[in-house]
Amino acid sequence: MDIVGLANYAVFMAILIGIYALLALGLNIQWGFSGLFNAGIAGFFAIGAYTSAIITSIPAAHRLGGFELPLLLGWAGAMVVAAAIAWPIGKICLRFRADYLAIATIGIAEIIRLVIRTEGWLTGGVRGITGVPRPFGDLPYMQSQIAYLAIVIVLVLLAYLLVERQLKAPWGRMMRAIRDNENAAAAMGKQIAARRLQAFVFGSALMGLAGALFVHFNRSITPEAIDPMIATFLIWIMLILGGSGNNRGAILGAAVIWIIWSVSELLTDRLPTELAIQAKYVRVFIIGLTLQLVLRFRPEGILPERQPVPPPRT
Amino acid sequence: MPLLDMKAVRGGYGDADILQGVSITVAEKEIVVIVGPNGAGKSTAMKAVFGLLNVRGGSIVFDGEDITGWAPNRIVQRGICYVPQVDNVFREMTVHENFEMGGFLRKGDLSAAYERVYELFPDLKAKRRNLAGDLSGGQRQMVAMGRALMLDPKLLLLDEPTAGLSPKYMEQIFQITRDVRDAGVSILLVEQHAKQALAFCDRGYVLATGANRHEGTGQALLADREVAEMFLGG
Amino acid sequence: MLEVDGLVKAFGGFRAVDGCTLRVNKGEILGLIGPNGAGKTTLFNLIAGALQPSGGTIRFLGEDVTPLSTDALFHKGLVRTFQIPHEFHRLTALENLMMVPPGQPGENLFANWLAWGKVQRVEDEVRRKAEDTLAFLELSHVAHERAGNLSGGQKKLLELGRTMMTDAKLVLLDEPAAGVNRTLLRKLEEKILILNRERGYTFILIEHDMEMIEKLCHPVVCMAEGKVLIEGDFHTVRSDPRVLEAYLGETPAAIERNEFEHDPKVEELREQELHKEDL
Amino acid sequence: QNVKVGLLGGITGPIAAMAPSMLDASRLAFNQVNEQGGILNGGRLEVVVGDSACNPQNATDAATKAVNIDRVIATVGPHCSGAVLAATNSVAVPAGVLVVTPSGTSPEITRINDRDLVFRTVPSDDYQGRALARTLKARGITKVAVAYLNNDYGKGLAESFKAEFEAGGGTIAGYSGHEDGKASYRSDLAQLARGGADTLVIFDYGDGTGLTILRQALENNFFKTFIGADGMKSEAVIRSLGAANLTNFFASAPVGEASASLDAFRTAFSAAGGNPDAIFTTTSYDAAFLVALAIEKAGGDRSKLAEALRAVASAPGEPILPGEWAKAKKLIAEGKDIDYKGAAGDHEFDRAGDVPGQYAFFKVSGNTYEAVGEMK
Amino acid sequence: MTLLDFINFYLVPGIVLGSIYAVGAIGITLVFGILRFAHFAHGDMATLGAFIALALVTAGMDPWTALPLAMAITAGVAIGIDRTFYDYLKARPKIVTVMASLGVALMLRSVVQMLWGVDPTTYVTGIVRPTDYFGILLRPRELYTLTAVVLIVVGLELFLRRSKWGKAMRAMSDNPDLARLSGVDNRKVTMLTWAIVGALTAASGFMLGINTEVESMMGWHLLLPMFAAAILGGVGRVQGAVLGGLIVGIAEELSVFILPAQYKAATAFALLLLILLVRPRGLLNGKVL
Ligand SMILES: Nc1ncnc2c1ncn2[C@@H]1O[C@H](COP(=O)(O)OP(=O)(O)OP(=O)(O)O)[C@@H](O)[C@H]1O
Ligand SMILES: Nc1ncnc2c1ncn2[C@@H]1O[C@H](COP(=O)(O)OP(=O)(O)OP(=O)(O)O)[C@@H](O)[C@H]1O
C-alpha cells in the first residue's frame, strides 16, 4: 500500500461520492423539501446514463445511435430527457400519497429497467452500450481521474448552489409548507399539484445528470447498473443518514455511506484468506450493522434539517 | 393528604424547561381548574402528571405513591384518566371502538357504561359506526370525553373539554363534571371558558410562563381584578 | 357577494349539508352558529372548494365558483381558517405566516436567479408584516419555534394570523375563539372589527362563544341538520325557541356572562379587593 | 518477491450461487503455483479477492481497490459482463492492468478499446450457441422451443443458437426470454409448449432460475427432452430434481482438447474439495493458470504481460496441461516456448483476446454428468 | 387451448403464486398499518424463515411439521430484531426506521449466506407430478399451501376484528400516545405484532421454498411483488393484501398472453399503476400514512 495508490483510490471514491451526491441532492429536492417519496431513483439515473451514452457514443449497428455528439450535449440531453420522462410520470403519480407513491415509482423504475434490458434496438439490451467517451480520457490514468474529479466537483458545486438557493428562497419555504400540510397550503392559494410536479421534475433532472456522469466515468453501461439496491435504496440511506432536508447533509451522507460501503471491504479483507468468500458476506453484514449504529446515534441525520431563519431585516 | 400532589415540577419536551416549578394539588372529591394565557404551560403540566414529559425536578405524588417517571399505561392502571387537548380520539376507529378502547382496562360487561355514555351524548348514538375522524369538531370532543368516562378513575384530567362545543353541550360537560365529582372522582380541569369554570370549581390556579401565578378559591380568583383583566378577558 | 344556493353534501347516505341557502353581503360579519354536527364546517369546506358539493351552486362576486379548487378561490380573495389547526408543523411560526402572501416572486424557480434583488425586497416586506402580525397575536417569543411545538391555543392564533397576511375579500373563520385565552380574544375581536370597517373585509364567523357573536356579528344565521334554521339579528336568533332547544340548551341564561358579573358573592369579594388596594 | 493478483468475483450479487466454485477453481491454480516452486524466483502468488457483485458500481470499486491499494498486476475476473465492461473501461485499462475474465460472455467485451489488456477464457456467446445448434441437428432434432434468461449470457446464447438452428433448416417453435428470480414460470412454459415442440432448450443457470424452469417443465409434462448449455450443467439440478427424473436432460459444456486437460483439472479440483461440474469452473481455473504463466513468462514486468499471455497460450510450443506448473516454469526458464492446453479449451486468443470454444455434450449419469459426445 | 389447460397451466399456478405473495403481503400490510413503516427486511426475513425450516427438515422433520416450528422461531427473531434495531427509532420520523429495515435486510441476508451458503436446495428431492381432480391438476403441496393461506387469513381477520389485542393494535397504529393513555402497553402490542409478522414471513418463505427452491436471494426477489400486492389492496387492509396478492400472482401468470415474458415482472406494477389511477388508496381504500 503506497501513497500514490491510496491517492488514486481516494480520487476514485471522491468521483463516485460526487455522483451519488448529485443523486442525493435530487432526492433531497423531492423528499427533503417536497415530501415526495420517490423510490424510483434508479430509473431516472438510468435514463440519464443511457441518453448521454446514446448521444455521445460511437455508432453501433444493433442499437440506436451512437451519434458521437459533443459531451455537453449528452449531459444536457440526459437532464432534458430525464425531466421529460419525469413529467408525465409525475403528472400521473404525484397524486398518490406517501407509500403509494413510493411503490408506484419503484414500479416505474422496474418497468424502465425491464425496457432497457429487453428493447435491444434502443439501448443495446443486456449487452449495454460501450464506447462512451470520457473527457480527458486519453490522459494517463491518474491525470484523467483527477480531471474527471474536477468536472464532478464543479457540477456538484453548481448543483448544490442551485438547490440551496431555491430552498432558501420562498420557493423552498412553499415546498416545505406543501410537504407539511397540503390542505392548508392549498387554502393559502398554493398550486399543490403543479408545484409538486416542478420539484419532481427538477430533482429527476439532477438524477439524470448523475447518470450521465456515471456513464462517462465508466465509458460503458449495462442494465446491471440499475440495481435498485445501489441506485435507489443506497441513495435513500445516504439522504436520511446525512440529514434529509439539508443539502450539505445530503452530500455528507453520500460521502459517509459510500465510504462505509467501499472501505468495509478493506476491513473484511483482513480475515484469513480461506474465508475470502465468507468475508464478502461479512462485509455486507458490517455495512448493515454500521448503518444501524449510525442511525442509532444520529437518528436525525448527521446534519439535521435546519430551520432556515430568513435574512434579518435591512 | 391530597390525592394528587405536584411539587415544584420542572421539565419540558426537549432540553428547555417549559415548566419552571409548577405546584398543584387536588384533594379527594375536588374540582380544580387551571387557567392562563395560551402557551402558559397548562397542557404541559397535565402531560407531566401523565409521564409524557421529561420531568427534571420536583415530584408528583398520587394517592400516596410517587409516580414521577412512570409509563402512561401504568398510570392509567393506577386510576388516573386523561383527555388531551388535541389528538384525543382514534380517528380511524369508529365511535364505538373509541369507547371500547376507553374501557380497555376494564374487565367484565361494559354495556352499562356504553349505555351511560350514549345517554350523555345522544348525538353520538347515530354516529356509533362512523369513524371518529369523520366527525365534526364538537362531536370529537364528545367522543374524547366519553372515552374517558368509560373508565372509573379516581382522578380525571380534562384539557379544555369544552373547546368547540355548543353552549348547550358546554353546560352539559360542566354538569357532568359536577356529577362525576359528586360520585367521588377528583377532577383537574384546564379551561379557557375561565369564568364559567371558576364559578363552579372548588379551587383554581392561574399559570403563566410555566409557573404558578395565582391560586385560591374560584370565587376569589374571579374577584381578583388583576386576574380578571390579565387572564379572564376583563 | 357570496350566494349559496341549495347546497348539498352527502357522505354516503348522510347529508351533512342539506339544501343550504345563504347570502352574504359585502361588508358584513355574518355569524354562523348551530349545534355540533350541524354542518357548519362542511359548509365552509364546500365554499372554500376543499370539498365538492353533491348539489347546488356557489356564486362569489357574481361568478359561479362551484367547481373551483381551493387555491383558485384564494386568488379570487377567499381565505379560510381551519377549525382543527392546520399548521405547517416543521416550519417556524414566522415562516407559517411568511408563506402566505400570494405571488411572491421568490416562488418562481427562475426569479431566484434572474431577479434575486427583487426577491429579497419583497421578502423583507413580507417578513416585516409577519413579525407585526406575530407581535399582535402575542406570539413573538415563539416566532422561531416550530409550529408543531406550539400550544393548542397558539396554533389557533397562528391559523388566524394567516388570514391577516393577505388582502382578502371574504374571510371564513371557523371557531377562532376555541381554546384562545379570553383576554387575547377581546383584542382579536377589535382586530376583526378594524379589518371589517377599515379594510372592507367581509367575514363569516363560526363560533360557539355567544359573547363574540353578539359583539361582532350581524346578521346571525343558525344552522341545524344541514339547513338554515333561522337568520336575523343576534337577539332574534337567540330567543328563537328552536335555537334555544337545539343549541343553547334549556337554560340559556346560565351561559351569559352577566350571571357571573352580577353574582352577589363575587361582587362582595370584589368590593373587598378594592378596599384592600385603597388601604 | 511475491506477486499480487486480483480475483474479482460476483460474490454477493445475482450469481452468488456460482461465484464460490469459480473462485475456488481459480484459487486451485494459484495454490498449484505456490506449491510447485512459486512464481518467478520462488515468490508466492498472493490473491486479493474482491466482490464485484455483478454490477458496474461495485465492480469499479473492487477493481480500483485491487489496482491501487493492493497494486495487483493482473486480475482474474470480474465475473459478469457488465462488471467487466465497467471495471476494464474505467480502471484496469487506463491503469495498464491485465484482465482475464472467465465468465464475461458479452460480445461487447470484444469491442472494448483495451490496449490488448482484456482477455477471456470463455468463448463469446456466439460459439457455444452455434455448436449446440449443429449438435442438435446432428442428433436429429429439428423442432425446439427456446427459453433463455434475459441477461448477456442467456440472450447471447439464444440468439446465436437461433440463427444457426434456423439456418440449418430447424424450426424454433417457441422462443422467449425470462427474468431472474420469479417463483413461477409455468405459464411461460405453457406458452412455449403451444408451439408443439418436444424439445426445450434452456439457456439459463442450473443453480438459479434454470432449475426452477426445468422442475416446472418436468412436473407438468411440458416437454420430453431438455437441452441446456454449460450454465445448466450444474450439480444443483441433479441434487434437487433427482437423477432418475433427468434421463432426458442433456447439456453442452466447454472442454479441453481430448479431455486430457479436463481430466487433469477434474482430478485436481475434486481432490481439493471442489465440484468440477459447476459452471465456469474450468474457465476460472484456466484464467488463473494463464495469468500465472504470463507473469512467469514476462518476468513480472507488467508492460509485457499481454504479450506473454499470448505467447504461453498459443501454439507453437510444448503443451502444458492443467497443474503442470513446475514443468512450465522449467521450460520458461530454459527459454522454450509453451502452449497451455486448458481445461476449458485450447485458448488460442484472437486479436481481440477472445477464444473459440470446444464443447462436449453431456448427460446425467449416476449423480454426475457424463460426456456423450464431441460437438463440432 | 382448452379451458382445462388454461386453468391448469395459467390460473392454478397464478393462484398458488398469488397465495404466497398474499401471505407475505399480509405481513407487510400489518407492519404498514400498525407500525406505520415500509418494512424492507420483509423478504429477507422470509428467506430466514425458509432456511430455519430447512434446518429443521435437514434434522429429520417432515416439512409441514417443521412449518409451525419455523414460524415460531422466526417470530422470536422478528421480536429480537425489533428490540435491537427498530425500537429506539420509534420516536423518529418513520423513514428512519425504513432505512434501518434496509440495513436489517442486508444483515439477515448475509447471515443466511454465511450459515447456509448460497446454493439453491429443496426441502424434498425429486419432482412431484400432480393428481388429477376431474381434469384439474393439483399437487398436495399446492393444496396445503392454499389451505394454510385460508386458515391464516381467517384467523388473523378474526383476531384483529374481535379480540381486545387486535383492537389495541389498531388503536396503537392510529394514535400511539392516546393508546398508552388508554392503558395499552405499546411494547406488548409491538411485540405481538412482530410475532405475527415474523410467523407470516416464515410461512411465506416456506411456501415459496416448497413450491420452488430455497436459496439466499429468494426473499429479496419476492419483496417488490409483495409490496405491490400490499399497496394494491390498500395499506393496512388484511383482505386487501390477500386480494392484491392473488391479483398480482394471477396477472403475472396471465401476462404471457399479451407481453413478452421478460415483462412478467412488470405486469404487477403496470397493474398497480392502473388500479391506483382509479383508486388512489388501493382496492380496499387503505390508509394514508
Ligand atoms: N368525511 C365525512 N364523512 C362522514 N360524515 C362526515 C364527514 N365530515 C363530516 N361528517 C358529518 O357531517 C356532520 C357535519 O359536520 P361539520 O363538521 O360540518 O359540523 P359542524 O357544524 O362544523 O360542527 P362543530 O360545531 O362540532 O364543529 C357531522 O355529523 C359529521 O359527523
Ligand atoms: N411538543 C412540544 N415541543 C416543544 N415545545 C412545546 C411542545 N408543546 C408545547 N410546547 C411549548 O410549551 C409551551 C407551553 O405549551 P402548553 O401546551 O403547555 O400551553 P397551554 O398553556 O396549554 O396553552 P393553550 O392554552 O394554548 O393550550 C408553549 O410555549 C409551547 O410552544
Ligand SMILES: [Mg+2]
Ligand atoms: Mg393547552
Ligand SMILES: [Mg+2]
Ligand atoms: Mg365545525
